[in-house]
Amino acid sequence: MKLYGFPGSPNTWKVLALAQHAGVPIELVLVDLTKGDQRQPAYLALNPTGRTPALVDGDFVLWESTAILQYVA
Numbered sequence: 175m176k177l178y179g180f181p182g183s184p185n186t187w188k189v190l191a192l193a194q195h196a197g198v199p200i201e202l203v204l205v206d207l208t209k210g211d212q213r214q215p216a217y218l219a220l221n222p223t224g225r226t227p228a229l230v231d232g233d234f235v236l237w238e239s240t241a242i243l244q245y246v247a
């Protein structure tokens with residue numbers, strides 16, 4: 175699984191915290207909010223809201239951090 179997010183964001187951090195606590199391996203892919211990466215077409219194709227985080231698990235894409243928490247759990 176890959177988590178597209180920004181480490182300084184609580185919505186990214188809480189997913190990483192749960193994954194670490196639960197022993198679920200997740201690779202963080204940096205979406206640099208300070209550089210506007212969240213508004214680039216490649217990211218908007220994953221998450222049209224332009225907000226982080228977004229989870230990618232194979233062909234499955236999920237956004238909204240609370241939904242991602244439930245999926246990881």
Ligand SMILES: N[C@@H](CCC(=O)N[C@@H](CS)C(=O)NCC(=O)O)C(=O)O
Nearest residue numbers: 183184185224225226227238239240
């Ligand atoms: N309801 C969304 C909120 C996501 C959100 O607001 N993310 C912020 C970072 S904590 C963001 O990406 N902000 C960048 C922007 O709005 O341009 C969730 O829980 O995932």
